[in-house]
Amino acid sequence: MAAPPSIYDCTLMLYQLLKAAHLVSLFVWMGGMVAVALALRHAPVAYLRPLKSYDRAVTTPAMVLAWAFGILLAVQGNWFTDLWMMAKILLVLVLSGLHGALTGRLRRSINAESADGDGRANLFLPLGLALVTLIVLLVTLKPF
Numbered sequence: 001m002a003a004p005p006s007i008y009d010c011t012l013m014l015y016q017l018l019k020a021a022h023l024v025s026l027f028v029w030m031g032g033m034v035a036v037a038l039a040l041r042h043a044p045v046a047y048l049r050p051l052k053s054y055d056r057a058v059t060t061p062a063m064v065l066a067w068a069f070g071i072l073l074a075v076q077g078n079w080f081t082d083l084w085m086m087a088k089i090l091l092v093l094v095l096s097g098l099h100g101a102l103t104g105r106l107r108r109s110i111n112a113e114s115a116d117g118d119g120r121a122n123l124f125l126p127l128g129l130a131l132v133t134l135i136v137l138l139v140t141l142k143p144f
Contacts, residue, residue, distance in 0.1 A: 015076055022069035025062045029099070030132060032059025036102045037125040040109060048110050055103055063099055067092070083144040088135055095131045098124065 005013075032055055039051050070092070079085040102124055137143075 011076075015073070018069050018073050018076065022066060022073055025066035025069055028062035029059055029066050030128070032062065033099055033102060033128050034125065036106055037121075037128065040102070040105055040121045040124070045110060045113055048106060052103075052106050052110060055106065059099070060103070063096060067096075082142070084138045084142045087144075088138045091131050091135050091138070095128065095135070098128055098131070 036051060036055060036059075039048055043051075074080055074085060105121060105124075
């Protein structure tokens with residue numbers, strides 16, 4: 001008969017489940033942001049309305065879940081005092097603000113019945129990808 005799992009095994013399994021949930025939430029959040037950023041550059045306004053509904057029903061809740069699971073991971077890892085975690089939180093705050101800006105731009109484009117073609121819309125995608133890259137590097141390398 002196998003021994004019951006130790007508290008270490010249970011803690012490790014919880015960490016792995018939280019990490020998986022965090023990553024899935026993050027992928028859904030980032031996928032939604034990429035879709036909105038690309039749609040604002042190239043899609044007709046008729047495509048933007050369902051995308052706004054998707055953002056509200058899927059992308060925004062995924063962002064909230066990514067935050068929740070990330071906070072739980074940081075608590076479990078006791079990382080809140082680490083400098084890399086503070087830098088990550090700052091970058092995730094900026095990324096969350098970028099999501100808000102994208103959502104606002106999407107709403108304004110729908111209300112104006114035209115996709116906004118100014119140059120600032122072209123910055124959303126590279127800025128978001130740069131932020132995600134920096135966040136992944138911080139979490140993976142934990143440089144400081």
